[in-house]
Amino acid sequence: MLTDTAIRKAKPANKPARMFDGGGLYLEVSPAGGKLWRLKYRFNGKERRLALGIYPDTGLADARDKRDAARKLLAAGVDPGEQRKAEKAAGEERAANSFEVIAREWAARQTWVESYRVKVEARLGSDVYPYIGRRPVAELSAPELLQVARRIEERGAVESAHRALQVCGQIMRYAIATGRAERNPVADLRGALASPAGSHHAAITDPVALGGLLRSIEGYSGDVVTRAALKLSALLFVRPGELRHAEWAEIDMDAGEWNIPAGKMKMRQPHLVPLCNQAVAILRELHPLTGRGQYVFPGGRSPRRPLSNNAVNAALRRMGFDKETMTAHGFRATARTMLDEVLGYRADFIEHQLAHAVKDPNGRAYNRTAHLAERRKMMAGWADYLDTLRAGGEVLPFKRKAS
Template sequence: MPLTDTAIRKAKPSDKPVKLTDGQGLYLLLRPDGARWWRWDYRRPVTGKRNTLSLGTYPDTGLADARAKRDEARRLLAAGADPGEQRKAAKASGQERAANSFEVVAREWLEKQSAVWVPAHSTKILLRLQNDVFPWVGGKPVAEIGARELLAVLNRVVDRGAVETAHRILQNMGQVFRYAIATGRADRNPAADLRGALPPVKQTHLAAITEPARVGELMRAIDSYQGSFVTKCALQIAPYVFQRPGELRSMEWAELDLDAAEWNIPADKMKMRVAHLVPLSRQVVSILREIEPLTGRGKYVFPGVRSRSRPMSDNTILAALRRMGFDRDEMSGHGFRAMARTILDEVLGVRPDYIEHQLAHAVKDPNGRAYNRTAHLEARTKMMQDWADYIDGLRDQSNVLPFPKRSGTSR
């Protein structure tokens, strides 16, 4: 007799497995531990050997569902296919799809790139993908994603007003697809089809003070800063060395040679993953010797407030600038770099390649080779001291040179 739900519920387990048959090879296997498994017995189409297919557990798979699965398997068998082999193939296909999903490929690409990127840059890209891409297309095979799906992902970002972020995400997705093509998991890059599909980014520049007279005001404000001594020292050094805020706040005593007046930044801290040498002016060495008794026994020159085992917060310099009265559209932490670059070039007439090299930008020699960390060291050392003396003169109002009037030609 065919099974009924009532008969299944009333069935009691014994010390040995019990078969409750339903018909056409379907039965419920009642195990001693009380588990109820649907099974279907059949013979393979080619060899005629007996085989058993699992169809789920009761009550998650009810009687009607078990019969439907059996009937589908019987249709495959009638067509000459082995239902067991079909299931294995489907499972293997699903595993392959999962292994080649956009998220898996993206994480693999990101892991390889992290070897040449600073950790903060890798983390920023991963967060973009996790927040705005993976939830929508992360589980899909990378080869099956089209431009329309990518545009839908990007439009969600645009709709919340983050147009620049959308452009960065599009760039990152294109990089993932190019990696997928290179590793044989995709044939084309649909991100390339979206060129021009996003609203243009409104060009903005990081706020920076570049007028010499205003630089003098900034230097006087820093000297008068009433906050933490550690923060004041970081503020005082920032305009002299004009490194990126993250590089400055994570400065370590082990990287400094005060006798040689050098700051050797290791490659893993630099944006371009290339070790960088910063000649230190007399002013910077003096400030570092002043703070050394306070923080010199620790790892960081500018430790955090809550833990001396970590560097100061990336918002500390910015908050100090606001506290001194410099608005967000007037001066930023990165602004010290733009300030130095502009005035060194346009007022002091320093060779642009010296400036770019000291900014740790990608600079090549006439033969196309990248300059090493000691290139033009003597000239850059002089430039850094001249720059420190110049901005000290601005602070003291004894060396305010206006911007020269430009002719129609450029240097």
């Protein structure tokens, strides 16, 4: 039988040398000096060999334990070599069906706008993968997923915890649909997290205050591109991300139209924004500065990237409007409220212009040109009203409905 001393003193020769221990276990010393444990055994009348590890990572005692385990399998009529192959295949299958692998496969199939994709992948990368990324998706339990969400909740990000759990639920449904899991444990967690406090995008809805904001924008002394983005935020009230990613190829100034492709829209439907005369004038003034590039509002560091997602909000803060008073997204709430309650436009015209999920009486989504003539009139009326407020003119009272 071998000893540790004999193994340590073993020197390489011109050809592989074998040092036997017993029960089929031996140490093979290569001419390069490597030492590999092997087990020689017979199964169904055929001689076979099984690698048991490299010395000194696998010591003598460990090698003997592995030999004894293999001999027990042989006594039970199991080939230890085939058993190892099966275990390796099972391990590879578990890795291929891990939560992270399936989550990345699911994410790659989504048609998100790039900013949202970055947000989802960042949330998964920082809050989910480190804890359950390697777990086989079919073995995940509700308590494991709850613990992931609770870690986020405990740092005070309650809404983020809910969003992370929602994404995990979507990934689990994809795993079920593709045959990698049988049930969605997220469904068992309804009510397990604290409800997030109600949140909203701060917005000015008082006509006098809105006039002050418009005058501040008119006098904004910062970047010219950001100033144009501020003006169009008020006039067009599209989502901030849609405005930042506007491309000159999408805009027809002669026709007074901005056609936003479905891939940039939250609802994944193409959207047509009628451009009032005031909006076209702003774009014509901006075109000599940025018209040779892709983006209407290029970033300051690179013309190949759009304006920063914080540029409009930062400009509002610079003008003295804090985040509890007005936000970039708040221009949408401003328009929605005042078009309805001050100017009296039909709610469905407003909702359609906001690119919300408006449906016809048969339950079908309206196409992008629905109510286009009425929406053109509404957008022109809104622009004229903003001009009046900016000039400090007549302020119409709330709840006045147009005929």
